[in-house]
Amino acid sequence: MKKLYLVLRSTAMLSMLLLLVVSCKDTDSTPDLELIPVNSVTVDGVTISLFAEKEIETGANDFYWKVEEGNSSLEIQSFSITPMMEMATMSHSTPYNDPALFEENKSYYHNMAVFIMPSGEMGSWTISFEVETMTGKMLTGEMPIEVNSSWKLTSVRDANNNNKVYFITWLSPQKPVSGNNDLKFLVHTRETMMSFPAVSDAELIVYPYMDMGGGQGHSTDFTTPVAKGNGMYEGDINYSMSGVWTTSVQVVMANDTLPEAMFEYSVLAK
Template identity: 65%
Template sequence: MTTLKNYSRILAMAALVFTAVSCDTNNNADSDLELIPVNSVTVSGYTVSLHAETELETGANQLYWQIEEGSKPAEIESFTITPMMDMGQMMHSTPYEQPVTSDEDEDYLQNMAVFIMPSGEMGSWSVSFEITRMNGETVSGELPIEVSSSWKFTSTRGDDDKVYYISWYAPQKPVSGNNDLVFLIHTRTGMMDFPAVENAELSVYPYMDMGGGSGHSTDYTTPVAMGDGFYQGEINYSMSGVWTTSVQLIAENDTLPEVMFEYSVQAK
């Protein structure tokens, strides 16, 4: 699992994470964050509220938590979470980190979760949580959430049947010109264990299909390992429109099947 502090040093989060504008944003006048409510639940007098920058989707999500007692911020010792997917016959978690005080707004606890499948016929997501009071007593609860499918997430499987999860982390909103190109990669060692992949090699190729059998690539640098599962490079989109970027992963001396991301680049 990654840490927000490590990631901030590596990738300068403020330059990478975009915010969603909504008429239903949080009401903290002192906050620079523009968030939408996801869900909330009240347990034993504590109201736990989850906010996010956009609707939750497969791939990497920044989650923002508020814990209130009555109408005031709760004084607690700790708050921990476990995202879970209930598939009926089985349950599993996903790559995630524990909430810490947000660098962007100290009224929130913040963490990242990488959802590896959407909600739907296959199963449903919820986040189990535990609040530890100042006297050491604990309060547990569960918050149902909905996760939609996104172009920013895919997976590939090696000859040894080991699965690798690849999240497109940046640019969140590709625009013509220079962009940081960042991928986040995890694997699975159990239903509750999803470690970051630290020392893989990536081969990428951006391409725009112009139709009629013609097309072109653009200037880019291949993403390299930066730690905690992040791989960073750069890309300079030569024009707006629909692009694809293929990604091939080499991990543990295994060259995995190529995956493809398809997305739109907006004019700057």
């Protein structure tokens, strides 16, 4: 009798534990996702809202979208966007992908956009969108956005191939600190004003350097970023000092080596 009681008791405890685990998982979601609202547009009673992790800037930006009718998420069939910059004599897009359901928090759709130019006197950015509802209704609209300039994007031209332009994006660290950091780059090229494919089969030559003045300077420990697909290159870097650093990046392709792209930025003390 006592044995049965113990078994029952441990079963009860186990299910309580399970319940705890399950409810922890349920109570949301993405505690480290801190988003700022960017803009929102309402079409036919459906509100499409854009959120981001930081002010939008040149280089890589994670976008989080909500599609809501009233105050609740609206189920949709498809969601596509096109970022466009209107300039005086021409217009162009930028490297981006379309929003897909954000698995970590399904009230959002997520995509990435790499802005190659800041907003300003040269031109302005809008994102046009097309959302298809479950009943097949197409909701289309345009959302103006402001893109700030940053140090995280550079471009170089391939003199041996019609001056084809390549965009090198500093993806990580977004906020460099002394000690260890992931070191990630994105590489894209431009086929047309609307098409900016990722360059996934290159090798990078990277050199971090700190100028100490008076002709003195030094590098630091790092591992060279290697291709991971979709234009992504991943390595790491261990900054030995805080202060101003430069990092040159050279893209080496099968038949060609591009000129050096240079990033200059501050490393904060940890």
